Amino acid sequence: DIQMTQSPSSLSASVGDRVTITCRASQSIKNYLNWYQQKPGKAPRLLIYTASSLQSGVPSRFSGSGSGTDFSFTISSLQPEDIATYYCQQSYSAPHTFGQGTELGIK
Amino acid sequence: QVQLVQSGAEVREPGASVKVSCKAFGYTFTGYYIHWVRQAPGQGLEWMGWINANSGGTIYEKKFQDRVTMTRDTSISTAYMELSRLRSDDTAVYYCARGYCSGDCYSDSWGQGTLVTVSS
Numbered sequence: 001d002i003q004m005t006q007s008p009s010s011l012s013a014s015v016g017d018r019v020t021i022t023c024r025a026s027q028s029i030k031n032y033l034n035w036y037q038q039k040p041g042k043a044p045r046l047l048i049y050t051a052s053s054l055q056s057g058v059p060s061r062f063s064g065s066g067s068g069t070d071f072s073f074t075i076s077s078l079q080p081e082d083i084a085t086y087y088c089q090q091s092y093s094a095p096h097t098f099g100q101g102t103e104l105g106i107k
Numbered sequence: 108q109v110q111l112v113q114s115g116a117e118v119r120e121p122g123a124s125v126k127v128s129c130k131a132f133g134y135t136f137t138g139y140y141i142h143w144v145r146q147a148p149g150q151g152l153e154w155m156g157w158i159n160a161n162s163g164g165t166i167y168e169k170k171f172q173d174r175v176t177m178t179r180d181t182s183i184s185t186a187y188m189e190l191s192r193l194r195s196d197d198t199a200v201y202y203c204a205r206g207y208c209s210g211d212c213y214s215d216s217w218g219q220g221t222l223v224t225v226s227s
Contacts, residue, residue, distance in 0.1 A: 001169075032210070032212070033211075034211070034213045036152075036214075038152075043202055043218065043219060043220055044144075044152065044204075044214075044217055045217070046213055046214060046215045049215075050210070050211040050213070055215065087152055091208075091212035094166045095154050095156075095168040095169070096142070096157075096212065097154060098153070100151050101151045
């Protein structure tokens with residue numbers, strides 16, 4: 001199975017800050033990498049698919065990049081409503097494993 | 108609009124089975140996959156498997172292989188996930204999600220989640 005390692009596991013930032021989360025795969029997954037946002041008590045929401053494609057309706061301050069084994073997710077200017085846990089997920093091969101999540105808070 | 112509506116919360120004793128349903132609205136059910144993902148209290152997301160809503164073909168995560176069955180009824184646009192021989196560590200919120208695959212696969216619409224509690 002492909003292991004996905006996210007870092008950091010948690011972080012705090014100020015409103016307006018640029019925030020970056022990284023995700024590393026245990027083997028190459030091409031660009032088959034997705035990013036989800038989950039707020040407490042809610043279902044996950046797709047933000048980025050195929051490493052860098054912005055899902056319809058998602059604000060442009062969210063972006064993703066990378067290929068192979070190393071990926072990153074960036075919020076260009078953190079907003080209060082971005083407080084959530086963020087997960088990467090690979091879909092290169094089953095099982096479609098998730099990273100352990102990054103809990104994002106406001107300083 | 109696209110919507111997945113799941114069945115309500117369940118309580119089961121250890122050793123029992125549970126069947127969660129996921130009814131799709133607003134799209135052609137057979138054009139997509141349905142993924143099942145669970146989340147134990149305070150924990151991350153765990154992918155359990157998927158079903159091709161058109162063919163009925165399934166792929167299960169190995170750890171669930173002998174206990175999970177994913178099915179669908181195309182006449183009512185509904186997918187099901189049945190988990191047997193329940194243990195206390197199966198207590199979790201179970202989500203269904205619509206899966207679109209074209210090379211990459213991603214889940215662009217999710218159900219509201221179904222809490223399954225396993226307790227004696």
